[in-house]
Amino acid sequence: MDVLIVDDDAITRLALCTALEEWGFVPIVAENGDQALQKLEAETAPHLLIIDWSMPGMSGPELCKSIRKRDDGQFFYILMLTGKEGNEAIVEAMEAGADDFLNKPFDHRVLKVRTAAGSRIVRLEQTLNQLASRDALTQCWNRRMIDELFANSIAESTRKQTTFSLMILDIDHFKKVNDTYGHAGGDMALKHIVNILNTNLREYDQVGRYGGEEFVVLLPATDQNEAWGVAERIRSAIQFQPTRISDDVKIDLTVSIGLAQFDRRQDANQSAFFERADKALYNAKQSGRNRIVSAE
Numbered sequence: 001m002d003v004l005i006v007d008d009d010a011i012t013r014l015a016l017c018t019a020l021e022e023w024g025f026v027p028i029v030a031e032n033g034d035q036a037l038q039k040l041e042a043e044t045a046p047h048l049l050i051i052d053w054s055m056p057g058m059s060g061p062e063l064c065k066s067i068r069k070r071d072d073g074q075f076f077y078i079l080m081l082t083g084k085e086g087n088e089a090i091v092e093a094m095e096a097g098a099d100d101f102l103n104k105p106f107d108h109r110v111l112k113v114r115t116a117a118g119s120r121i122v123r124l125e126q127t128l129n130q131l132a133s134r135d136a137l138t139q140c141w142n143r144r145m146i147d148e149l150f151a152n153s154i155a156e157s158t159r160k161q162t163t164f165s166l167m168i169l170d171i172d173h174f175k176k177v178n179d180t181y182g183h184a185g186g187d188m189a190l191k192h193i194v195n196i197l198n199t200n201l202r203e204y205d206q207v208g209r210y211g212g213e214e215f216v217v218l219l220p221a222t223d224q225n226e227a228w229g230v231a232e233r234i235r236s237a238i239q240f241q242p243t244r245i246s247d248d249v250k251i252d253l254t255v256s257i258g259l260a261q262f263d264r265r266q267d268a269n270q271s272a273f274f275e276r277a278d279k280a281l282y283n284a285k286q287s288g289r290n291r292i293v294s295a296e
């Protein structure tokens, strides 16, 4: 696990780096509050922080407050190190947002167990986050999360005047799959569909399971023509790559897909846009399944 050390003193930074490496952590260093805030912007930012109190510019408590003010839902565990003694300092540090507090010069054994306790909390938070945002069976986003990403895409597209497309994909006659191969066979087919989606989409496309056998895909910076190409690649991959449930048993599947491109003039809100793609999906089902229909 990465640990961000924020300290203006090079000797303390070196001592912390050496100790953390010895305990199996990966230290990342910042010499002041501004550098620390910059490092926390990265997508793979560390979530466990060891922060010094007295630094030129932003102090440790000021840095804590500014980290706690972020409203992006990310969790950071902060251990504050300081030469200050007494309860007043503990109260001030923790009121500013620190989770734990340790006096300098620090005892190596105490720092080791405190860091280990912090890393347990970071891991627990990551597990909870995973449970709250991922579909347990397929590991793609769950409905709550894809709805949130969908709302963000609309906001971003409106702000930056860019477009994006929405794809709703529903497995055809999935009830028959369950009836023929059992629920376990149906579950394998759902996982297989998500694998095919993941291998045929770009890194920044988002896949969510919306209901039982219905998936929503967000395609940023993609117009309806490009989205059609992606949808066709997926439709055909699903048709020609059956789910293998054993050496001699395979499940053939097809999907119906509804597509829509976000249009600020036509789509008053998120649900109006979703409705257009959902209607296209309905038309794909009505006109014989295993096909793609684009919204008007």
Ligand SMILES: Nc1nc2c(ncn2[C@@H]2O[C@H](COP(=O)(O)OP(=O)(O)OP(=O)(O)O)[C@@H](O)[C@H]2O)c(=O)[nH]1
Binding pocket: 137, 170, 171, 172, 173, 174, 175, 176, 178, 182, 183, 184, 185, 186, 187, 190, 211, 212, 213, 285, 289
């Ligand atoms: N194995 C499995 N089946 C599920 C899961 N969630 C929903 N289903 C099944 O998905 C089936 C959906 O059936 P329907 O909504 O009738 O749709 P369909 O049979 O796919 O028919 P069309 O969509 O009209 O082509 C139901 O039998 C559900 O029990 C799941 O997590 N695992």
